[in-house]
Amino acid sequence: MHILLVEDDPQVLETVCDYLSLKGHEVDCAYNGRSAITLLEQARFDLIILDVMMPKLSGTETAKVVRQQLHLNTPIIFLTARDTLEDKLEGFAVGGDDYLTKPFALPELEVRIDAIQKRCNGTTQNTAIQLGSLRYYVDEEYAETQSERFSLPVTQHQILKLLLSASPNFVSKDALINSIWPDNVPDSDAFRSHLYNLRKTLKKNVANVEIITEVGRGYRIVESSA
Incomplete structure (x- = not known):
């Protein structure tokens, strides 16, 4: 999969990027929502992994732009330390497909990516x-x-x-x-x-x-x- 990873913590971004690359994914990275939007305007991605608490443009604000302005249906997995029910409901309300709280195990992220990939492959009409x-x-x-x-x-x-x-x-x-x-x-x-x-x-x-x-x-x- 071609994945866009958006994370403002350099250590988390590097760790996740290296892990997903080793698993065979093509990964592009952005440190904030504005940079992510620029990349999304330039290329097609199969999945967006999106931190919530970021400078310049938060993850939820970025997701709103993806859905409402860019009109993309690219699956979004939120990564965040915010774990209340209200936070999760907001993530799904703005167009998220999954919500993984920090700290998380990298194999769990991979399993969630696989689940989204299988779901998309199974439901796409390929018109x-x-x-x-x-x-x-x-x-x-x-x-x-x-x-x-x-x-x-x-x-x-x-x-x-x-x-x-x-x-x-x-x-x-x-x-x-x-x-x-x-x-x-x-x-x-x-x-x-x-x-x-x-x-x-x-x-x-x-x-x-x-x-x-x-x-x-x-x-x-x-x-x-x-």
């Missing part, structure tokens, strides 16, 4: 949208061609998903922006930047799929003749 040589897995949020899988930042994933779901119809610029940023609409330059980078990635990885623009109608993704 895919096919267009040309591009195959996009809706539930797992990744794209691949016949030869390889390629990664996209979170916002580009959302644009691609919306365009593929609507294809061959057009999606207006306003509809795309309002779907991706319902509460915090960016300026037009930010949207154009994400769209430009998505087009570059598709051109690099998928020979026969392109996003076209029509003034007054918006954008659509189509199979090209290339």
Whole structure:
């Protein structure tokens, strides 16, 4: 699994990271919630292990951003010394999938990771949208061609998903922006930047799929003749 470990205690972070790496997981680390959000905008993770009491952005605040702003369903395991019933209920209320109190045994963390992995594998429908040589897995949020899988930042994933779901119809610029940023609409330059980078990635990885623009109608993704 590709795991994002978010922990402000360097000793705990190093110990957990080393253990999970030895167990065969790919682990990226962040020391606070803001750094975690940046990483989540840049790459796809299978699991987030999230400390609660952190500077800059707490674990619960980070989880709210993950669920409400990034719209990710990535499983979250909270790690924390806060062990009251109220703390646990708050963790689940903001989108946590499991809650492990400190101090904890590393094998117990591994068992909980395995349980989440089995549950996700068992419940994922693996719905895919096919267009040309591009195959996009809706539930797992990744794209691949016949030869390889390629990664996209979170916002580009959302644009691609919306365009593929609507294809061959057009999606207006306003509809795309309002779907991706319902509460915090960016300026037009930010949207154009994400769209430009998505087009570059598709051109690099998928020979026969392109996003076209029509003034007054918006954008659509189509199979090209290339």
